[in-house]
Amino acid sequence: MTTLRTPGPTIGVVGGGQLGRMLAEAAAPLGIEVVVLDPTPDCPAALVARDQIVAEFDDEAGIRELAARADVLTFEIELADQDVMERVSEETGTPVHPKPSTLETIHDKIVQKRELEAAGVPVPPFRGVEDADDVRAAIDDYGAPVMLKARTGGYDGRGNVPVESKADAADALESVAGPAMVESFVDFEREVSVIAVKGAAERSSANREDTPRDDDETATFPIGENVHEDEILRETIVPARSSETVTDRAHAVARDVLEVMEGRGVYGIELFETREGEILLNEIAPRPHNSGHWTIEGAASSQFEQHARAVLGWPLGSTKLRSPTVMTNLLGDVDEEREAELGDIDRILETPGANLHWYGKRQARPLRKLGHVTLSAGDEDASVEDLLERARDLERSVTFRTDE
Amino acid sequence: MTTLRTPGPTIGVVGGGQLGRMLAEAAAPLGIEVVVLDPTPDCPAALVARDQIVAEFDDEAGIRELAARADVLTFEIELADQDVMERVSEETGTPVHPKPSTLETIHDKIVQKRELEAAGVPVPPFRGVEDADDVRAAIDDYGAPVMLKARTGGYDGRGNVPVESKADAADALESVAGPAMVESFVDFEREVSVIAVKGAAERSSANREDTPRDDDETATFPIGENVHEDEILRETIVPARSSETVTDRAHAVARDVLEVMEGRGVYGIELFETREGEILLNEIAPRPHNSGHWTIEGAASSQFEQHARAVLGWPLGSTKLRSPTVMTNLLGDVDEEREAELGDIDRILETPGANLHWYGKRQARPLRKLGHVTLSAGDEDASVEDLLERARDLERSVTFRTDE
The missing domain is CATH 3.30.470.20 (ATP-grasp fold, B domain)
Incomplete structure (x- = not known):
């Protein structure tokens, strides 16, 4: 059974932007303390967090200090260096959630897509590309346009380039710079997302260690409909204006995605709803996600509170919609x-x-x-x-x- | 019109207990910073506040430092020394809300009752007492039992002693120690409270300065029903199980109380509902109040957010009940x-x-x-x-x- 003392449990967060700030806001009423590591002095999370360690995201000494002060490590940016975090975690015994291996999988979009496809998650047709010929061959197979994506480092649409015709292949590839992949362009009805959370094994079970994976407590929030412009999220509408069938499908896909992800925490799962009512995976963020900010006021517990509960191994909260x-x-x-x-x-x-x-x-x-x-x-x-x-x-x- | 920058406006709070902590929790999403002054290192509010100044509540140098860092001063404990706060405010130009004079009025319960009675607020019969004879005379007039109260310093029922008979008068007076008053014992149906807030003059008016008092923006939350045990609040139930007539009466009394109070902020107004459905004033706290904690999840804006808005002169938020x-x-x-x-x-x-x-x-x-x-x-x-x-x-x- 969970016990609170003062000071409460401490979550060490690599990254101190708005996600870290809202995590600290959600943690405080529960007596949970947050320490962030961020290179920018007085980063957004610093106001609310117990403390900030000013260091680069991959600074091993800084992360070691963070681990020493925390009961669990997590991250709110994907730039976190997983090798360093894993090494520090092993040295210090402070666990990392979600598992660094999960971040590694997600980090390279082609590895991510392959793993998910292998697990039965529906994804748009995709392939790795080495040169412009590969891009042109993909256009032959998928039809134009296709979406060219940097395999690593892209976010908020950065590193994603639509290729309208074979003539644009070379320029597009150059603009992406680095390992790339091509995806069939999805002619979607709408973009939706599911904020999903994976917690510890059900606490009611007697055996708290070595519980089989499928005993992990999971939860999904109601589906949000996302409006993007210039590849950046502008609005999220909850509930999404999808049919019940599509909504059920999206939840099912989200649960399948959680099966692949290792370690506890919140995942932002962005999906396409096709004009035929199919659900295809777009992207996964292994952390609270912009399209889940509505949960702070709109759901019984917010995605940030859920992330805090999950990484600490506390019971998850209710994901119920409070109102549209x-x-x-x-x-x-x-x-x-x-x-x-x-x-x-x-x-x-x-x-x-x-x-x-x-x-x-x-x-x-x-x-x-x-x-x-x-x-x-x-x-x-x-x-x-x-x-x-x-x-x-x-x-x-x-x-x-x-x-x- | 209100403008936000980074860092946002800073509220300097004398006292860093749970009220200061929940104030800081409510302020953070709005970009409002909180600095608290409290003698206990690492006081409850310290986790969430931007900073804590470790000093006694009446430490003039500490309060001066607080004023220098803040756009407005407020307090979350009634122990704050109003003379010191007023002097520092005059020296530094940092305003104090609510006004120290209001706190002074509230501080001495007999002064409080006299001012409110003069303003037409219904109060139980009361009088000051100097000695046991006075207490016995009050029992003759009001009937036994009566409530003997320390005029200053009591809270959570401390300093309140029911006197069952004339024989107990001397002992009761001794246990109170210091200036005292006697109140007729109210045979109440239930105890209720109204959390009320007084903001700046309506922002829509062109003249922002020298606006007549009755133009101040005010708001009241739905009425809560309070269950006390050993004179300490145990539960608050919202909405209170009072009739609509009684509820309207309680809101009207709360608005009359706000008329008497000077300066902006939240007031916790504790009331008796008599068996005849009358409303009588019990006590006033010039700050967010325990019986208003339900507003964090139960109302559109919490009493803490309202206090932050009010002392900064921002528009007040909605006080609407979200659900029972x-x-x-x-x-x-x-x-x-x-x-x-x-x-x-x-x-x-x-x-x-x-x-x-x-x-x-x-x-x-x-x-x-x-x-x-x-x-x-x-x-x-x-x-x-x-x-x-x-x-x-x-x-x-x-x-x-x-x-x-």
């Missing part, structure tokens, strides 16, 4: 890097059911994620279309400083 | 002071709609407030009686360490 909810990102609407400033927030503050989240970044950059707004219906009988329209209005009502 | 909610305190169930430890929290963690709050106190003492549990109905059609029963079960399911 739309999340809209506040992206830097500036021409070039400048001091972050969000003006005219009064309408957001005054709107019942609206919640503002400011990430505490000092600098705004074009399209940088600076915060988000959640709008929940509460007991109001509002359609998600209506909520979406109102959330967009709120997002448009704020101003970013565009001149001195 | 019961809050139950976790009080130190120990025989003597020892290290705080809360065992068997799994049932709370596993119950949908239940939320655990642990205050991060290092030491448990008999009946000390160590945390609380909130149970919300969500979309479940549960009666408050049912919620109360289940919340009590959850409270009973945890264990405090009673032996080594």
Whole structure:
């Protein structure tokens, strides 16, 4: 049975951006402490965390210090060096969740897709490419356009390049730079995502160690519908406007994905819903995900609370929807890097059911994620279309400083 | 119009207990920073606050340092020395909310009652007492029993002594020690409270300065029903099981109380509902109040978020009930002071709609407030009686360490 003392258990987090900050916000009421490691002094998570260790994400001495102060290590960025984390974990005995091997699998998109395909998860047709000829051959097989993706290092759409015709193959490959893969372009009806969480083995079982994998406690949140623009998430709409059949399918795929993932924690599973109502895997993030921020107000427990519970081996919380909810990102609407400033927030503050989240970044950059707004219906009988329209209005009502 | 930068506005709080901690938890998502002043190193609020200044509550140098770092000063304990705060505020130009004069009024219960009575707030009959003869005279006038109260310094029922008969007058007065008052004993149907908040003048008005008092934005949360035992709050039930007439009356009294209070912030207004359905004022706390903790999950914005908004002069948030909610305190169930430890929290963690709050106190003492549990109905059609029963079960399911 779980026991709380003061100080409570400590989670050491590699990365101290907004995900680390919201993790610390969710952890505090439960008496769980968070220490983050991040190279930027006074990173977003520093305000709420117990402490920040200022060090590069792969700094072995820094991670060793983090491990010494923590009961469990986790990460909120995919740049974390898994070799270092694994080595430090072995030396110090502080476990890492999710397992570094899972991150390694996810890190290389072609390895990720192969493992998932082997496990029966539906993925769009894909192949590795070495040169422009390979890209052209893929176009022959899949039809144009195809999606060219850097195998590693891409996020928020960076490293993803649609190739419209064979003539563009060479240029596209050059722009990606490094190992690449090609995916058949999915003509989707909508993009959806499932925030899924894998916890410890059911605590009710007598044998807490060596429990078979399929005894791990898992949970999935209601499916969100994601609106992207310039490959960056703009809004998440919950519940997604998918049929019940498609929704069930998405949950089933998410559970299959969890079977492949090793170690505990939250996974953001991005999916395509095709025009035929099929579900295909797009990407996986082995951490709380932007498309799950709505859970803070919209679900019984947030994805951040679930991540904290999961990595500590605590029982998972309820993933139930509290009420229909739309999340809209506040992206830097500036021409070039400048001091972050969000003006005219009064309408957001005054709107019942609206919640503002400011990430505490000092600098705004074009399209940088600076915060988000959640709008929940509460007991109001509002359609998600209506909520979406109102959330967009709120997002448009704020101003970013565009001149001195 | 309100603008956010990084770092955001800073609230300097005298006191760093659980109220300061929950204030910091509510402030963080909005980009609001909190610095607390508290003599206990690593006080409960320290985990979440930007910083703690370790100093006594009336330490002028410490409060000056706090003022220098803050955009506004407030307090979460009534022990704050109002003279010092007022002097520092005048020197530094950092405003204090609520106004020190309000705290002074509230501090002396007889001054408080006189001012409120003069403003038309219904209060039980009361009078100051100097000696045992005065107490006996009060018993003649009001009938036995009467409630003898220390005029200053009491909280959680400390300093309140029921006097059953004239023979007990002298002993009772001795146990109170110091200036005292007597109140007629109210034979109440139930104890209720209203969490009320007073904000800045409506922002829509063109004149932001020198706005008449009645233009101040105010808001009241739904009424809570409080269950006390040994004079300490055990549970708050929302909505209270009062009739609509009584509920309206309680809100009206709360608004009248706000008229008397100077300066912005949250007020916990404790009321008696008499068997005849009248509302009488019991006590006022010029700060977020234990009987308002349910607002964290149960209302659109919490009392802590409202306090942060109010003292900064931001627009107030919605006070709407999200769903029926019961809050139950976790009080130190120990025989003597020892290290705080809360065992068997799994049932709370596993119950949908239940939320655990642990205050991060290092030491448990008999009946000390160590945390609380909130149970919300969500979309479940549960009666408050049912919620109360289940919340009590959850409270009973945890264990405090009673032996080594």
